[in-house]
Amino acid sequence: MSEKNNEKVSEAQIAVHWKEEGYFEPPKEFIAQANIKDDKVLKRFSMENFPDCYKEYADMLDWYKPYTKILDSSNPPFFKWFIGGKLNASYNCIDRHLPKYKNKTALHFVPEPENEPIQHITYQELYVRVNEMAALLRDFCGLKAGDTVTLHMPMIPELPITMLACARLGIIHSQVFSGFSGKACADRIVDGKSKVLITADSYYRGGGLLDHKEKADIACDGALKEGQKVDKVLIWQRYPGKYSAKTPLVKGRDFIVNDLLKDYKRARVEPEQLPADATLFIMYSSGTTGKPKGAQHSIGGYMSYVTGTSKYIQDIHPEDVYWCMADIGWITGHSYIVYGPLALAASSVIYEGLPTHPDPGRPWRIAEELDVNIFHTSPTAIRALRRVGPDEPAKYDYFFKHMTTVGEPIEPEVWRWYYNVVGKKKAVIVDTWWQTETGGFLCSTLPAVHKMKPGSAGPGVPGIYPIIYDDEGNILPAGSGKAGNICIQNPWPGLMMTIWGDDERYVQVYYQRYNKDPKSKDWHDWPYFCNDGAVQAADGYYRILGRIDDVINVAGHRLGTKELESAALMVSEVGEAAVVPVADPIKGKVPHIFVSLKPGVKASAELEKKVTDTLASEIGPIAKPAKVWIVSDMPKTRSGKIMRRVLAAIANKQDTGDITTLANPQVVEEIKNMA
Numbered sequence: 001m002s003e004k005n006n007e008k009v010s011e012a013q014i015a016v017h018w019k020e021e022g023y024f025e026p027p028k029e030f031i032a033q034a035n036i037k038d039d040k041v042l043k044r045f046s047m048e049n050f051p052d053c054y055k056e057y058a059d060m061l062d063w064y065k066p067y068t069k070i071l072d073s074s075n076p077p078f079f080k081w082f083i084g085g086k087l088n089a090s091y092n093c094i095d096r097h098l099p100k101y102k103n104k105t106a107l108h109f110v111p112e113p114e115n116e117p118i119q120h121i122t123y124q125e126l127y128v129r130v131n132e133m134a135a136l137l138r139d140f141c142g143l144k145a146g147d148t149v150t151l152h153m154p155m156i157p158e159l160p161i162t163m164l165a166c167a168r169l170g171i172i173h174s175q176v177f178s179g180f181s182g183k184a185c186a187d188r189i190v191d192g193k194s195k196v197l198i199t200a201d202s203y204y205r206g207g208g209l210l211d212h213k214e215k216a217d218i219a220c221d222g223a224l225k226e227g228q229k230v231d232k233v234l235i236w237q238r239y240p241g242k243y244s245a246k247t248p249l250v251k252g253r254d255f256i257v258n259d260l261l262k263d264y265k266r267a268r269v270e271p272e273q274l275p276a277d278a279t280l281f282i283m284y285s286s287g288t289t290g291k292p293k294g295a296q297h298s299i300g301g302y303m304s305y306v307t308g309t310s311k312y313i314q315d316i317h318p319e320d321v322y323w324c325m326a327d328i329g330w331i332t333g334h335s336y337i338v339y340g341p342l343a344l345a346a347s348s349v350i351y352e353g354l355p356t357h358p359d360p361g362r363p364w365r366i367a368e369e370l371d372v373n374i375f376h377t378s379p380t381a382i383r384a385l386r387r388v389g390p391d392e393p394a395k396y397d398y399f400f401k402h403m404t405t406v407g408e409p410i411e412p413e414v415w416r417w418y419y420n421v422v423g424k425k426k427a428v429i430v431d432t433w434w435q436t437e438t439g440g441f442l443c444s445t446l447p448a449v450h451k452m453k454p455g456s457a458g459p460g461v462p463g464i465y466p467i468i469y470d471d472e473g474n475i476l477p478a479g480s481g482k483a484g485n486i487c488i489q490n491p492w493p494g495l496m497m498t499i500w501g502d503d504e505r506y507v508q509v510y511y512q513r514y515n516k517d518p519k520s521k522d523w524h525d526w527p528y529f530c531n532d533g534a535v536q537a538a539d540g541y542y543r544i545l546g547r548i549d550d551v552i553n554v555a556g557h558r559l560g561t562k563e564l565e566s567a568a569l570m571v572s573e574v575g576e577a578a579v580v581p582v583a584d585p586i587k588g589k590v591p592h593i594f595v596s597l598k599p600g601v602k603a604s605a606e607l608e609k610k611v612t613d614t615l616a617s618e619i620g621p622i623a624k625p626a627k628v629w630i631v632s633d634m635p636k637t638r639s640g641k642i643m644r645r646v647l648a649a650i651a652n653k654q655d656t657g658d659i660t661t662l663a664n665p666q667v668v669e670e671i672k673n674m675a
């Protein structure tokens with residue numbers, strides 16, 4: 001903290017060196033067709049109208065029984081929405097669309113092998129398959145409302161079918177990302193106390209058919225060691241009628257879903273009429289350390305919020321072909337591949353494999369073939385596609401009206417490639433900032449209303465009131481040039497109800513820091529602490545700097561790692577960049593920068609110097625990296641996040657810890673050998 005004669009530098013006060021970027025206008029053609037064409041919505045969702053404004057989202061759903069109270073905030077921070085109301089998520093995503101849209105495609109499934117035909121599943125077919133699966137879950141597994149079941153399924157249509165079958169009965173699903181190990185799945189089975197695991201025999205990723213069933217055995221063994229016995233493992237076949245894994249079935253425990261379903265032909269299961277505050281699913285946050293935190297999401301609040309934001313921010317109409325390239329194993333996929341788009345009767349694309357397989361033109365061929373007009377992906381995927389196929393989009397004839405970026409801050413340089421090359425200067429872009437815990441978007445521009453600004457998420461979305469505090473709890477106003485900790489002042493329907501089985505942790509991680517009175521029954525005293533650093537420009541737009549620990553303190557000067565990386569990407573040869581803090585006896589910490597190069601570019605001392613000079617000129621001499629590491633690739637999680645922790649361990653000559661869940665552990669060895 002402060003020294004007597006030194007200028008006081010608060011912990012949250014991160015030096016901000018980003019340059020202000022210019023604005024981009026939303027295209028006129030987009031505005032003409034948008035669901036929200038003007039800013040009246042902001043008035044409707046103003047703080048004076050809170051919480052009643054959220055009725056607008058709840059009214060987008062069908063309710064069996066209307067709610068009597070919009071928000072019950074009598075026991076903060078445990079908020080309950082749409083109290084007294086009853087509904088069913090599966091009914092809202094399927095049944096209610098049948099009169100008008102039964103022959104319309106609900107899901108387009110694109111297998112990774114390009115010679116396999118795309119499957120187009122209509123709303124009627126989805127209805128049939130979800131009913132039959134629900135009957136199986138009820139009658140064969142004996143599952144009922146309030147039970148939990150763990151899913152460890154890849155990107156195949158049977159994943160949303162299984163989720164919606166669970167939702168039909170009120171069974172709480174907990175889907176674990178398929179790229180996660182059997183051990184990670186075991187931890188989540190134990191935490192969720194599931195007796196049933198639903199998985200698949202195999203799936204394609206990067207050109208090979210992976211044996212996925214072997215992870216189920218590891219998961220069940222691991223769970224048993226922790227005292228949780230899995231009674232039944234249900235296995236979907238990637239090729240119905242053919243078992244395509246090498247790992248044998250365990251007798252009495254493992255069952256092939258495709259065989260069992262024959263007994264449930266034409267079964268119909270009435271959707272359960274469930275209370276709004278019953279649990280729809282658990283989703284574990286993607287944190288890489290500590291015990292996984294299961295964000296527990298409600299039916300009524302969550303469904304209202306993802307439906308409303310899909311309509312207003314994603315601008316989904318029933319006519320749209322919408323492709324979110326995320327994995328359904330993450331919250332993005334739950335909210336913005338499955339529940340939001342299907343509640344709006346859109347056609348949602350599910351792609352099985354790697355975006356760059358067999359070549360970086362693949363996404364644009366899919367877009368061309370299916371006439372995708374809304375596209376949604378992450379900066380990681382955009383960087384990868386830019387790195388290996390910068391000129392590919394121009395070769396294909398597709399038209400995006402709307403594009404999303406989500407998951408991490410996007411460097412303005414990468415944003416501009418997305419806009420100019422992928423969007424062909426015709427698509428509006430939304431940079432949506434949110435979290436597993438928040439159910440849906442927190443900050444984004446309204447696509448037809450606000451101007452876009454590269455690198456900035458934008459203002460709070462309708463009904464969300466962010467605020468930035470410094471470490472002492474002082475408000476940092478817009479335009480202060482100072483970064484702090486971003487919080488949301490008010491609760492909203494998409495917010496998780498709690499951390500599964502750990503109310504105390506929910507309070508401690510997300511509220512304790514800025515709650516002044518733990519006894520207060522007034523929601524105003526319970527701002528939600530996002531654990532992200534952010535800065536608000538004079539125009540009110542928020543720029544998210546990432547997790548608050550992604551900050552390097554160089555001789556008392558606080559640098560956001562993201563801004564250094566962003567500057568490095570201005571060097572045209574650089575494909576990806578990652579900055580980590582390295583201990584230094586004099587300066588405390590110094591930055592090391594890891595860069596991977598675009599294809600065909602060779603590493604050289606000149607290039608290292610170019611990166612160093614660019615950081616110095618863009619940010620200042622203080623940002624000069626002590627070392628530039630030119631690497632062949634970055635160590636990444638299966639969801640594509642660069643593992644800065646691993647790079648930092650190598651640069652600091654420490655143990656890298658467990659790297660088995662990485663997508664490419666071999667890169668770690670290679671980088672270690674450079675040290």
Ligand code: WT7
Pocket residue numbers: 285286331332405406407408409410431432433434435436437457530531532544545546547
């Ligand atoms: C963390 C949440 C939200 C769904 C996918 C990730 C970072 C997310 C942005 C964005 C800058 C972003 C934040 C956040 N983040 N979106 N548009 N700009 N940073 O969900 O795995 O729960 O991660 O991702 O640090 O806290 P998640």
